[in-house]
Amino acid sequence: MSDVEHSPLGKTVSYITEYDPSLLFPISRAGKRQEIGLGETLPFMGMDIWNGYELSWLNSRGKPQVAIAIFNIPASSPNIIESKSFKLYLNSFNQTKLETREALQSLLQADLSTATGTNIGVQLIIPEQFHQQRLTELDGYCIDNLDIEVDQYSPLAGLLKCDSGETTITESLTSNLLKSNCLVTGQPDWASIQISYTGKPINRESLLRYLISFRNHNEFHEQCVERIFVDIMRDCAPIKLAVYARYTRRGGLDINPYRCNFSGPLPSNLRGARQ
Structure with missing residues (x-):
């Protein structure tokens, strides 16, 4: 498993604008869990809910498309993804032509599932749905x-x-x-x-x-x-x-x-x- 010291975090990098799943940098959860006394049997379940607000790609005619992406990564996954590598990966779609939005969703799901070591959920919110987004504060x-x-x-x-x-x-x-x-x-x-x-x-x-x-x-x-x-x-x-x-x-x-x-x-x- 890759060590965080070898990740792109905190380093100057070139931004790649065509699809490149190798940019994703997985980090094992196990090491930090061992520090707090956790073994293979976890005392919790849950999810890491990621929201991506800067997702863009090109349609088959070269016209830019945008969406907000929601990624649900189970807490039971062996790995997390280092966040800067996640950003670089998403930016690699900027000049990538895709036939359909569903094709993008399939690539995201496949690549992120491979990196995290488990199946993850991917949802795309398209511009016609942006007006449904709202703000709130945590209950309590x-x-x-x-x-x-x-x-x-x-x-x-x-x-x-x-x-x-x-x-x-x-x-x-x-x-x-x-x-x-x-x-x-x-x-x-x-x-x-x-x-x-x-x-x-x-x-x-x-x-x-x-x-x-x-x-x-x-x-x-x-x-x-x-x-x-x-x-x-x-x-x-x-x-x-x-x-x-x-x-x-x-x-x-x-x-x-x-x-x-x-x-x-x-x-x-x-x-x-x-x-």
């Missing part, structure tokens, strides 16, 4: 207005607290203050996050301090969300838990990882105001 109680003092900017075991003597509850808590940094370049990654659970009440001040503690942490989006899931399960032991992060886009792509330990529909893929 936003904890960002809590008046707390913060001095920890790297994730630390023990920050999370659970009110163990209280009755079991079901709630969703949200925050817009999640920030982490790219594992390779150190560039900031911004996100809104939703923590939905059934269990003993999670202390809200401790949760906000914990989420803010990712501010100087270097990890990819998917890895941060899995770390948050594992830490909450370890420290608070909820019966049910779902962690959903909506990251702001970079290079025309946003990544929105979702992890949960119960069956149910995927969360909505509606953009937040910052996306």
Whole structure:
């Protein structure tokens, strides 16, 4: 498996404008999962929901076409795709002639399934459907207005607290203050996050301090969300838990990882105001 150090991330590259699936750079999930104590049997299921806003190609007569693409990559896939390589791959369609939109969709699905090691879903939103796209914010109680003092900017075991003597509850808590940094370049990654659970009440001040503690942490989006899931399960032991992060886009792509330990529909893929 390719090491992230050999990816195009953080390097000057030439933009190829004709179809080239070799541009995709897969990265194994296993290494980072081992760091947080995960083995082959995962404590969660879920999806990485990617949205591509800069997809364009040529029809058979050379006329440019555009669409928004939605890619659903299962959390069970062996690999993620390094995001800059994903962008370069999508740009390789810019001067590529295709007979139909369905031909493009088939290529995307085949190439990305090969790179991730599992079958993925691809949906294309065409210009006639653009007016149906809308903005919303994550459902739940936003904890960002809590008046707390913060001095920890790297994730630390023990920050999370659970009110163990209280009755079991079901709630969703949200925050817009999640920030982490790219594992390779150190560039900031911004996100809104939703923590939905059934269990003993999670202390809200401790949760906000914990989420803010990712501010100087270097990890990819998917890895941060899995770390948050594992830490909450370890420290608070909820019966049910779902962690959903909506990251702001970079290079025309946003990544929105979702992890949960119960069956149910995927969360909505509606953009937040910052996306």
